[in-house]
Amino acid sequence: xxxxxxxxxxxxxxxxxxxxxxxxxxxxxxxxxxxxxxxxxxxxxxxxxxxxxxxxxxxxxxxxxxxxxxxxxxxxxxxxxxxxxxxxxxxxxxxxxxxxxxxxxxxxxxxxxxxxxxxxxxxxxxxxxxxxxxxxxxxxxxxxxxxxxxxxxxxxxxxxxxxxxxxxxxxxxxxxxxxxxxxxxxxxxxxxxxxxxxxxxxxxxxxxxxxxxxxxxxxxxxxxxxxxxxxxxxxxxxxxxxxxxxxxxxxxxxxxxxxxxxxxxxxxxxxxxxxxxxxxxxxxxxxxxxxxxxxxxxxxxxxxxxxxxxxxxxxxxxxxxxxxxxxxxxxxxxxxxxxxxxxxxxxxxxxxxxxxxxxxxxxxxxxxxxxxxxxxxxxxxxxxxxxxxxxxxxxxxxxxxxxxxxxxxxxxxxxxxxxxxxxxxxxxxxxxxxxxxxxxxxxxxxxxxxxxxxxxxxxxxxxxxxxxxxxxxxxxxxxxxxxxxxxxxxxxxxxxxxxxxxxxxxxxxxxxxxxxxxxxxxxxxxxxxxxxxxxxxxxxxxxxxxxxxxxxxxxxxxxxxxxxxxxxxxxxxxxxxxxxxxxxxxxxxxxxxx
Numbered sequence: 001x002x003x004x005x006x007x008x009x010x011x012x013x014x015x016x017x018x019x020x021x022x023x024x025x026x027x028x029x030x031x032x033x034x035x036x037x038x039x040x041x042x043x044x045x046x047x048x049x050x051x052x053x054x055x056x057x058x059x060x061x062x063x064x065x066x067x068x069x070x071x072x073x074x075x076x077x078x079x080x081x082x083x084x085x086x087x088x089x090x091x092x093x094x095x096x097x098x099x100x101x102x103x104x105x106x107x108x109x110x111x112x113x114x115x116x117x118x119x120x121x122x123x124x125x126x127x128x129x130x131x132x133x134x135x136x137x138x139x140x141x142x143x144x145x146x147x148x149x150x151x152x153x154x155x156x157x158x159x160x161x162x163x164x165x166x167x168x169x170x171x172x173x174x175x176x177x178x179x180x181x182x183x184x185x186x187x188x189x190x191x192x193x194x195x196x197x198x199x200x201x202x203x204x205x206x207x208x209x210x211x212x213x214x215x216x217x218x219x220x221x222x223x224x225x226x227x228x229x230x231x232x233x234x235x236x237x238x239x240x241x242x243x244x245x246x247x248x249x250x251x252x253x254x255x256x257x258x259x260x261x262x263x264x265x266x267x268x269x270x271x272x273x274x275x276x277x278x279x280x281x282x283x284x285x286x287x288x289x290x291x292x293x294x295x296x297x298x299x300x301x302x303x304x305x306x307x308x309x310x311x312x313x314x315x316x317x318x319x320x321x322x323x324x325x326x327x328x329x330x331x332x333x334x335x336x337x338x339x340x341x342x343x344x345x346x347x348x349x350x351x352x353x354x355x356x357x358x359x360x361x362x363x364x365x366x367x368x369x370x371x372x373x374x375x376x377x378x379x380x381x382x383x384x385x386x387x388x389x390x391x392x393x394x395x396x397x398x399x400x401x402x403x404x405x406x407x408x409x410x411x412x413x414x415x416x417x418x419x420x421x422x423x424x425x426x427x428x429x430x431x432x433x434x435x436x437x438x439x440x441x442x443x444x445x446x447x448x449x450x451x452x453x454x455x456x457x458x459x460x461x462x463x464x465x466x467x468x469x470x471x472x473x474x475x476x477x478x479x480x481x482x483x484x485x486x487x488x489x490x491x492x493x494x495x496x497x498x499x500x501x502x503x504x505x506x507x508x509x510x511x512x513x514x515x516x517x518x519x520x521x522x523x524x525x526x527x528x529x530x531x532x533x534x535x536x537x538x539x540x541x542x543x544x545x546x547x548x549x550x551x552x553x554x555x556x557x558x559x560x561x562x563x564x565x566x567x568x569x570x571x572x573x574x575x576x577x578x579x580x581x582x583x584x585x586x587x588x589x590x591x592x593x594x
Contacts, residue, residue: 046237049187049254056184057241061140061151064102064171068153069138071096071105072167081107081157081164086115086122093117103150103172107157109165110135130163142173142244149173149191149198149250174199188234188255191241193248202255206234210253233257305330396423442484442567449514449523450477452485456492457512460500468507469500475514481523482591487564494557495527495584502531502582522570522589529583534576542574 071077080089086109093105097117105117114125128135138155151171157164171177173191182189182201190200190210200207234255241252396419403416457471464471492512499510513526534542541547545559565572568588576582 045187045256046235046254049185049256050237050239052185053181053189053239053241053252053254056181060171061153064151064153064169065138065140065155067100067102068155068167068169071169072155072157077107077167078157078159078164081109082159084109084111086113090115090117090120090122101171103170106168106170107165108168110163128163128165135163135166142242142250144193144244144246144248149193149244175201185254188257190253190255192251192253193244197253206255210236210255392423392426396420396427399423442487444482444484446480446482447485448477449475449479449481449525452483452488453477453492453512453514453525456489456496459493460496463497464500464510467500467503468505469503470507470509471496472509472511474511475525476516479514479516479523481588483568483588484564487567488588491561491564491586492525492527494561498557499527499529499531499582502529504532508581517587520587522587525586525588527584527586528581530581533578533580533582534574535578539574539576543572 076092077089080086080092089107093107093115094117096102097105107115108125108128109115110128110130112125112127114123116123136156136158138153140151140153143150143152149172151173153169155167157167178189178191178199179201188200188202188206190197190202190207192198197207197210200210202210234257236256237254239252239254241250243249399416399419403413403420406413406416453473453475454477457473461471496510496512508530511526511528513524513528515524517524538547542558543562545556562572565586565588570586570588573585573587574582575585
């Protein structure tokens with residue numbers, strides 16, 4: 001018995017079976033590929049983090065050693081050691097410990113005394129022999145103690161070739177230290193010695209599972225493996241970080257969560273289901289159209305497209321309709337539309353070119369106007385500066401002579417001192433006017449950030465402490481750049497002094513950041529403060545010469561900053577929020593354009 005099966009049903013069934021098979025196959029292959037690639041990516045990430053750990057650890061040791069050497073050469077510490085003022089030395093060490101993230105600082109004096117930053121009593125210690133050359137060497141070591149593992153640095157304290165003692169710095173390797181390291185390396189970090197994990201940035205449950213794995217796998221050679229905690233898998237790497245002074249290996253575990261891979265697989269399954277469902281619907285519609293109305297659809301499509309093109313929409317295309325008469329007619333319509341669109345695009349290009357030329361002309365006119373304005377201000381500043389410089393010198397001389405005519409405590413002598421002080425302030429304004437009008441000759445050379453920023457911070461440190469302002473450094477002093485170091489010192493001095501003077505009486509914090517931005521091809525320097533901020537109406541005018549919001553300001557500080565940064569072909573960006581603070585961002589290219 002023969003059953004009637006329509007052609008439409010056969011075509012639809014065939015398309016659905018074909019699409020279903022392809023969908024299942026592609027879904028399985030895609031999930032497998034995602035799993036393999038993600039696991040490979042995580043393992044590569046773990047390897048990269050392991051390499052970064054070594055560099056980070058060496059930098060940490062070098063930084064601690066440099067800090068210890070800096071403290072050992074501190075004039076006050078050397079003086080207190082040589083004079084035997086142990087209690088004042090203990091106060092100084094406590095002060096230094098409070099200012100840094102160091103766990104503690106100790107000094108072992110050559111005459112047999114030990115002074116600790118955390119202990120009030122002076123302890124006895126073995127006398128250091130000045131004949132023993134080992135006492136003149138610097139040492140860095142990991143030491144296991146009852147209260148934790150410490151990175152310890154020991155350096156000699158020497159005055160005129162004579163050994164005064166040794167200075168010891170201890171940095172405790174605890175959860176806070178490891179969490180900071182993890183934030184830098186963008187991966188979870190754990191440290192272990194013997195059978196114990198003594199510091200970790202991981203959650204407690206993962207930490208316990210890792211501790212069990214460490215206990216049973218200390219002697220295995222696997223350095224990268226996976227660990228399942230709950231429903232989340234981790235790619236882990238193990239490396240010997242350092243050997244303690246007792247000869248025990250300190251292991252560092254780096255962990256990268258594979259949770260993202262699980263979520264990607266889940267999203268892929270869900271996405272594939274929706275795609276398959278709608279693909280089946282589309283296939284059903286296409287099959288019906290193909291079997292019943294293919295010819296009619298071709299004719300209607302040709303008629304509709306021709307009407308659209310005739311209406312002016314030249315982007316519409318009929319497309320190929322196979323090698324027949326309808327196909328040839330559709331191709332002719334498409335070629336006609338292409339030709340018309342090309343001519344229309346040319347007309348649009350001509351119009352756009354004319355508009356662009358007009359816009360560029362307006363921009364050029366504005367730049368010329370601004371340059372002419374700055375030139376006029378510079379000439380005026382130079383003229384005014386020269387006109388008032390000589391009278392100011394005369395006023396200052398006469399004020400000093402008047403001051404000498406009256407004894408100490410006389411109010412008239414105080415008035416004369418006010419005159420001299422105000423003349424000095426006006427002289428500083430004159431100097432800034434001359435610098436703005438006729439800047440000194442530039443001297444560009446290869447330098448490093450430390451040579452520019454460190455002297456400025458040292459210079460303003462006293463003023464910052466007097467105003468209860470904390471100066472925070474966040475930059476690598478070894479970042480190199482090609483610049484005029486002296487002019488950049490002036491830029492940093494102007495910015496930091498402005499920030500200090502903007503602080504309220506309760507004080508605040510100024511943060512100096514700097515980093516190398518290879519994508520933009522230059523160095524980024526950012527000076528942030530948490531002062532009151534700059535009002536929006538004043539923010540657009542801060543680079544204008546003589547514009548100031550302070551009663552005794554000259555209005556030239558930021559104008560000079562802008563001029564120096566322009567000289568380096570860089571940029572200055574200022575972001576400020578009233579009540580929050582201000583951020584000044586400098587961009588300096590690697591090389592100055594000729």
